[in-house]
Amino acid sequence: MKKDQIRIHCSNGHLGFAPTKEESFWIGAKTKPDYYACDSGSDDIGPVPLGADKCASHPEWQKHDLELMLIAAREQKVPMIIGSAGDTGSDSRVDMYIEFIREIAKKHKMEKFKLGYFYSEVDKEYIRKKMMAGETIEGLDGRTNLMIDELNKTTRIVAVAGVHPFIKCLEMGADVIIGGRSSDAAVFASAAIFEGMPENNSYYGGKILECASFAAEPYGAKETIIGTITKDDVKVTAMAPFQRCTIASVAGHAMYERTNPYFEYFAGGMLDMTNCVYEQYDEKTCRITKAEYVPIEGKVKVKLEGSGKVGERYLGMAGIRDPYTIKNIDKVIQWAKDQVEERFAGKEYHLSYRVFGKNGVMGDLEPIKETKSHELLVVVEGVAPTDAVAEEVTLIGTRQIFYARLPEVKGTAGTAAFILDEVIKVSPAYEWTLNHVVSVDDPMELFKINMVTVGE
Numbered sequence: 001m002k003k004d005q006i007r008i009h010c011s012n013g014h015l016g017f018a019p020t021k022e023e024s025f026w027i028g029a030k031t032k033p034d035y036y037a038c039d040s041g042s043d044d045i046g047p048v049p050l051g052a053d054k055c056a057s058h059p060e061w062q063k064h065d066l067e068l069m070l071i072a073a074r075e076q077k078v079p080m081i082i083g084s085a086g087d088t089g090s091d092s093r094v095d096m097y098i099e100f101i102r103e104i105a106k107k108h109k110m111e112k113f114k115l116g117y118f119y120s121e122v123d124k125e126y127i128r129k130k131m132m133a134g135e136t137i138e139g140l141d142g143r144t145n146l147m148i149d150e151l152n153k154t155t156r157i158v159a160v161a162g163v164h165p166f167i168k169c170l171e172m173g174a175d176v177i178i179g180g181r182s183s184d185a186a187v188f189a190s191a192a193i194f195e196g197m198p199e200n201n202s203y204y205g206g207k208i209l210e211c212a213s214f215a216a217e218p219y220g221a222k223e224t225i226i227g228t229i230t231k232d233d234v235k236v237t238a239m240a241p242f243q244r245c246t247i248a249s250v251a252g253h254a255m256y257e258r259t260n261p262y263f264e265y266f267a268g269g270m271l272d273m274t275n276c277v278y279e280q281y282d283e284k285t286c287r288i289t290k291a292e293y294v295p296i297e298g299k300v301k302v303k304l305e306g307s308g309k310v311g312e313r314y315l316g317m318a319g320i321r322d323p324y325t326i327k328n329i330d331k332v333i334q335w336a337k338d339q340v341e342e343r344f345a346g347k348e349y350h351l352s353y354r355v356f357g358k359n360g361v362m363g364d365l366e367p368i369k370e371t372k373s374h375e376l377l378v379v380v381e382g383v384a385p386t387d388a389v390a391e392e393v394t395l396i397g398t399r400q401i402f403y404a405r406l407p408e409v410k411g412t413a414g415t416a417a418f419i420l421d422e423v424i425k426v427s428p429a430y431e432w433t434l435n436h437v438v439s440v441d442d443p444m445e446l447f448k449i450n451m452v453t454v455g456e
Contacts, residue, residue, distance in 0.1 A: 041084020089181025306434025
């Protein structure tokens with residue numbers, strides 16, 4: 001029997017990125033929600049985790065958050081839904097979460113339950129065949145349409161699922177769902193749509209729940225909120241004793257991470273928040289009405305995210321206290337770059353400098369042009385196809401900060417202090433190669449669903 005309302009518990013805006021706060025989690029759990037749901041991924045973390053097929057978050061933090069959710073959901077016999085497993089939603093991260101679920105179920109001697117999961121990785125050859133057949137893989141956010149050389153540079157691709165694979169798993173009787181890469185909002189909207197709620201409120205509820213307590217004030221990360229979705233409205237309630245969901249906090253979050261603050265696109269449709277009405281329902285709850293869902297005619301377009309390896313990477317760090325060097329830091333850096341180029345002219349490498357205390361965060365976008373810091377930290381990044389070249393590029397690029405001699409400098413020391421004598425090998429450098437959409441005949445085409453039984 002379909003419900004008059006659906007209440008969804010969300011405890012973390014990016015499961016495992018930092019551990020869920022347990023007090024508000026259990027406050028929310030005591031209200032007996034209909035679903036426990038969390039998004040576990042983001043492309044905010046950059047292309048490295050996807051390309052290298054690893055987590056950006058500590059596995060123990062992720063397991064901690066999954067354990068809280070699984071214990072509560074199984075005790076209350078309600079579904080639990082996770083999207084974008086392990087930060088990226090790649091196949092290996094889905095498998096990692098499945099193993100975590102098995103371990104937690106065994107640890108707590110849980111009764112048998114049905115675990116549904118789906119994969120989101122896309123074979124490059126699938127895309128290549130479409131391109132060779134003349135199909136356009138459309139670029140997003142100002143990117144040009146996909147070219148073969150961009151595809152060739154790509155290490156790994158994931159498709160971003162809409163509500164469809166989650167709903168299919170629920171239809172198949174899944175008690176727990178582990179999803180590959182997914183639209184953040186779809187994780188929550190799928191439950192509401194499955195329960196018969198209208199698409200406009202289901203998608204709005206998903207949009208506002210996906211970052212958990214980011215939709216509440218004052219700021220408090222990893223605190224639980226609960227979304228109540230009905231045919232008429234969406235209500236969002238903060239569970240942390242010190243937080244409340246207000247008109248300002250909820251409306252502000254609705255505009256978060258949007259090119260256009262009013263529109264949110266999904267596989268098959270778009271949420272229009274232009275005419276949303278926000279009301280303070282009670283002290284801790286905001287009520288939202290008049291969101292609109294606009295189906296997109298024609299074939300469903302599924303977003304693709306792809307990451308490609310650029311090269312091996314090292315970091316060097318130099319501290320600067322000398323006032324003259326600080327005043328002329330751009331000239332000093334150019335000196336160091338020239339020394340690297342003299343050694344590696346004609347070879348492939350990339351050398352970059354971030355100057356913290358000047359414009360290390362914003363780079364050329366920094367509006368304050370005059371450097372008033374009494375000291376600077378210069379972080380040097382060297383990237384090259386081979387480990388040996390990357391290390392040497394970074395070492396020269398860092399050391400030459402110390403050796404830089406401008407015409408006016410008479411001394412022989414004191415221009416820089418090295419935090420470490422050596423440079424540090426870090427993860428290889430990757431770049432985003434795909435931010436595109438592919439047209440599909442069936443929205444399930446790219447997502448492979450599996451169902452297993454877990455527990456004793």
